[in-house]
Amino acid sequence: MMGMRELGTNVGSVLASLMFVWAIFKNHFPYRLRGPIEKYIQKLVKFVYPYIQITFHEFAGEHIKRSEAFSAIQNYLSKKASSQASRFKADVEKDSKSLVLTMDEYEEVPDEFNGVKVWWVLIKHTTNSQSFSFYPNPDEKRSFKLSFHKRHRELITGPYIEHVMKEGKAVFLKNRQRKLYSNNPSKHWYGWKRTKWSHVFFEHPSTFDTLAMETKKKEEIKNDLKKFRQGKEYYTKIGKAWKRGYLLFGPPGTGKSSMIAAIANFLDYDVYDLELTTVMDNTELRNLLIETSSKSVVVIEDIDCSLDLTGQRLKKKEKDGDEEEKDPIKKKEKEESENKDSKVTLSGLLNFIDGLWSACGGERIIVFTTNYVDKLDPALIRRGRMDKHIEMSYCCFEAFKVLANNYLDINSHDLYAKIESLLGETNMTPADVAENLMPKSDEEGVETCLNSLIEALEEAKEEARKKAEEEARLKAEKEEKDKEESAQEAVKVDENSANSVVKENGFHK
Numbered sequence: 001m002m003g004m005r006e007l008g009t010n011v012g013s014v015l016a017s018l019m020f021v022w023a024i025f026k027n028h029f030p031y032r033l034r035g036p037i038e039k040y041i042q043k044l045v046k047f048v049y050p051y052i053q054i055t056f057h058e059f060a061g062e063h064i065k066r067s068e069a070f071s072a073i074q075n076y077l078s079k080k081a082s083s084q085a086s087r088f089k090a091d092v093e094k095d096s097k098s099l100v101l102t103m104d105e106y107e108e109v110p111d112e113f114n115g116v117k118v119w120w121v122l123i124k125h126t127t128n129s130q131s132f133s134f135y136p137n138p139d140e141k142r143s144f145k146l147s148f149h150k151r152h153r154e155l156i157t158g159p160y161i162e163h164v165m166k167e168g169k170a171v172f173l174k175n176r177q178r179k180l181y182s183n184n185p186s187k188h189w190y191g192w193k194r195t196k197w198s199h200v201f202f203e204h205p206s207t208f209d210t211l212a213m214e215t216k217k218k219e220e221i222k223n224d225l226k227k228f229r230q231g232k233e234y235y236t237k238i239g240k241a242w243k244r245g246y247l248l249f250g251p252p253g254t255g256k257s258s259m260i261a262a263i264a265n266f267l268d269y270d271v272y273d274l275e276l277t278t279v280m281d282n283t284e285l286r287n288l289l290i291e292t293s294s295k296s297v298v299v300i301e302d303i304d305c306s307l308d309l310t311g312q313r314l315k316k317k318e319k320d321g322d323e324e325e326k327d328p329i330k331k332k333e334k335e336e337s338e339n340k341d342s343k344v345t346l347s348g349l350l351n352f353i354d355g356l357w358s359a360c361g362g363e364r365i366i367v368f369t370t371n372y373v374d375k376l377d378p379a380l381i382r383r384g385r386m387d388k389h390i391e392m393s394y395c396c397f398e399a400f401k402v403l404a405n406n407y408l409d410i411n412s413h414d415l416y417a418k419i420e421s422l423l424g425e426t427n428m429t430p431a432d433v434a435e436n437l438m439p440k441s442d443e444e445g446v447e448t449c450l451n452s453l454i455e456a457l458e459e460a461k462e463e464a465r466k467k468a469e470e471e472a473r474l475k476a477e478k479e480e481k482d483k484e485e486s487a488q489e490a491v492k493v494d495e496n497s498a499n500s501v502v503k504e505n506g507f508h509k
């Protein structure tokens, strides 16, 4: 059955034709009659067809980027369409986890907001343009058309559109596969690829549950993250950019990288792994960071190896170097990057953390990691920049229990007491503890693994004892040597002063 709006549309088209005919023949009417007739026709059109239509194009104006509004509407309607439209197009969206159903072209999807009805239609325009275009398919342009009664103009153009955008973005975030980005050297920023960041899917399994550290510390970090995620209004109120800095420090293998993955998984954010050593200068750094999206964790690992205290870049880390020597392309790249002077400075980095544009995009966590917190410039780590300092330390008993649960599925064992006392006496990183807990073969049971850990801990304890002894011996030797040297020095001074007395005496003679 034809609804009121469809009827209106048909009558509307008849009236539109009438307007057209009027435009052609109006010159045949006396001049003074033309104005009133036109006014009446318009009134009639408005009366019979009181609907307003808004069009949202996929690519607006000169933008080569897909319109955000179009994407949001598409996502919003994918939810609505599945329950209301009868013809669908199934898209396994690139980068998306699941099948996305979108309405087919010209399929009308009704929606309701605060009791007001609106209608959406997806329209496809086909043009025969031969010219070069950035658009994915230059001959096909799509847009969404929204119709509603003019009575509700304010409600629809205001709160309703806002609601669609918000919901659409939420659907996108739910469906998307998170990404791990790494920055490309700037010579790859141009040409057809033009990408500053390359990505793979982020699939690190580390979570706060699998992370070995004291429960209290873990909870504190989780609460901090929760507060951050919900804090948009709070950050706006206090006039601060919506970002938070974390500094993770501790010896290698204590779980700094695992912690970053756990943070990203907890917040459901993307990760940008920024390798500072391939960034040529502050401008490049800024361009890279401007391109990071919100809801992301920006990571700069081993900050002490990327910048020194004066802000000059150091050469690439040795441990990466070995790997690169083998690959001729990488070797060349390395040489090239070392030949050019690096100009990324500490102040450039601080500008990103604190500067005006640090607020671009919002909702970002910035994480620095280092093995040596004492080496860092105080300017970099003062409060306000790195809001939270987290020490990742050697494995304690509580952390061991998490690892034992992860690796061996156990919560207690007779050997726990022994392990607890050994962990209290010696330093072992969670990475080493984990390595010992991993069964070496299928036959190895829980007890064998725990015993191999005990053995390793005893060895480490013995090694530490020997090292301490050796250090004490060296220290004693050095002290002995220093003492001897100062005694010899004293003798020399005595001899010199005796000589000078003789000389003086001689002079006086």
Ligand SMILES: Nc1ncnc2c1ncn2[C@@H]1O[C@H](COP(=O)(O)OP(=O)(O)OP(=O)(O)O)[C@@H](O)[C@H]1O
Residues within 6 Å of the ligand: 210, 211, 212, 213, 250, 251, 252, 253, 254, 255, 256, 257, 258, 259, 371, 392, 429, 430, 431, 432, 434
């Ligand atoms: N706290 C931890 N909880 C769980 N697993 C851990 C922890 N610390 C280390 N591991 C294990 O050890 C491995 C190495 O840890 P990770 O890479 O996170 O250490 P890191 O502190 O980043 O070291 P580096 O300073 O060398 O980068 C991980 O793959 C993980 O399996």
Ligand SMILES: [Mg+2]
Residues within 6 Å of the ligand: 256, 257, 258, 301
């Ligand atoms: Mg690491």
